[in-house]
Amino acid sequence: MKRLAFASLFVFTASTAFAQVHVAEPWVRATVPQQRSTGAFLKITSQEDARLVAAQSPVAKVVEVHEMKMEGDVMKMRAVPALDLPAGKTVELKPGGYHVMLIDLHAQVKEGEVVPLTLVVEGKDGKREQIEVQAPVHPLAAPANGNQHGHGHGH
Amino acid sequence: MFATNRASCWRQLFAAACAALLLGACTNEPMFTATDITGATFGQDFRLFDPDGRTRSLADFRGKAVLVFFGFTQCPDVCPTALIRAAEVKRLLGADAGRLQVVFVTLDPERDTPAVLREYTAAFGADVLGLYTTVENTARVAEEFRIFYRKVPTGDSYTMDHTATSYVYDPAGRLRLAVLHAQGAEALAADLKTLLQSFSR
Ligand SMILES: [Cu+2]
Numbered sequence: 110m111k112r113l114a115f116a117s118l119f120v121f122t123a124s125t126a127f128a129q130v131h132v133a134e135p136w137v138r139a140t141v142p143q144q145r146s147t148g149a150f151l152k153i154t155s156q157e158d159a160r161l162v163a164a165q166s167p168v169a170k171v172v173e174v175h176e177m178k179m180e181g182d183v184m185k186m187r188a189v190p191a192l193d194l195p196a197g198k199t200v201e202l203k204p205g206g207y208h209v210m211l212i213d214l215h216a217q218v219k220e221g222e223v224v225p226l227t228l229v230v231e232g233k234d235g236k237r238e239q240i241e242v243q244a245p246v247h248p249l250a251a252p253a254n255g256n257q258h259g260h261g262h263g264h
Numbered sequence: 265m266f267a268t269n270r271a272s273c274w275r276q277l278f279a280a281a282c283a284a285l286l287l288g289a290c291t292n293e294p295m296f297t298a299t300d301i302t303g304a305t306f307g308q309d310f311r312l313f314d315p316d317g318r319t320r321s322l323a324d325f326r327g328k329a330v331l332v333f334f335g336f337t338q339c340p341d342v343c344p345t346a347l348i349r350a351a352e353v354k355r356l357l358g359a360d361a362g363r364l365q366v367v368f369v370t371l372d373p374e375r376d377t378p379a380v381l382r383e384y385t386a387a388f389g390a391d392v393l394g395l396y397t398t399v400e401n402t403a404r405v406a407e408e409f410r411i412f413y414r415k416v417p418t419g420d421s422y423t424m425d426h427t428a429t430s431y432v433y434d435p436a437g438r439l440r441l442a443v444l445h446a447q448g449a450e451a452l453a454a455d456l457k458t459l460l461q462s463f464s465r
Contacts, residue, residue: 138340138344141383141387143379143380144337146338146423148341170419171420171421175340177341183412183428184341184445185425186416186424187416188418204340205341205345208340208341210418212421213420249344
């Protein structure tokens with residue numbers, strides 16, 4: 110049953126992706142009321158060299174691709190202008206690394222909801238395409254892998 | 265730079281502890297995965313508000329080990345990860361779970377109102393306590409606890425850089441351990457078990 114739920118989720122995600130860019134296991138961390146920002150996490154694979162250059166979402170005023178880095182034991186988080194997607198390599202946006210930062214949320218993001226994300230990917234030829242992703246909201250206390258449905262990868 | 269200073273400070277403390285004890289003791293395997301900062305002179309106590317507006321200090325938790333983490337709730341990554349670790353540590357402590365108090369001190373009191381703090385900490389466990397103070401006093405407390413933080417503008421909002429180290433106090437209220445963000449829940453639970461062992465229930 111769990112497996113089935115995840116499989117259908119995956120198909121839903123995959124069916125919205127363009128042929129050459131593949132997004133898997135997207136999720137957003139839930140917020141409490143009046144918490145104005147959160148992070149989205151996912152795995153993205155491009156068949157050709159490309160870059161993730163922007164992201165959008167109707168749930169937040171500002172959406173940025175961020176990198177989290179530890180310098181000593183100081184956490185620093187910065188917007189990155191672009192995230193390289195080397196051909197065929199799965200790039201993970203996950204806690205401890207990259208995330209899509211959703212800033213100035215219009216409303217609380219609740220567990221069980223689905224957050225639409227638009228990823229803007231630029232190919233080597235400078236052509237941009239938009240990938241629509243439906244990211245389920247996981248509990249605020251969801252662990253780093255965010256994967257509550259076991260491992261799944263499909264095709 | 266700050267981190268380097270602190271590290272060298274700990275090293276000095278450690279060296280001093282070695283001199284004070286029998287030298288042989290220091291060549292043995294350390295008791296803790298975390299950095300043993302027993303004898304540290306900073307971060308001795310705090311006076312902060314809980315979400316009900318009551319003043320809280322370390323003395324309130326005498327008899328329990330206290331795990332203190334500084335952060336902000338808009339943080340998508342490090343802060344939930346640290347609090348998830350704290351929850352996991354409690355689970356691993358089993359029968360001793362009640363002997364650990366988890367405290368989250370906000371570095372962003374402008375946005376982390378008492379209501380936000382209460383709801384946020386509750387997501388990681390009913391007994392996780394969120395504490396705050398004024399913007400001015402937050403700066404003072406952070407300095408006293410050697411926690412670096414600063415606002416970083418992003419869009420027309422801001423995020424924060426901050427030290428992700430957690431501190432552990434023993435049930436007598438003494439500062440004992442500095443825990444790096446990278447230390448896993450198992451190792452931290454083991455450190456706390458070691459610490460709690462020397463204190464009777
Ligand atoms: Cu961020």
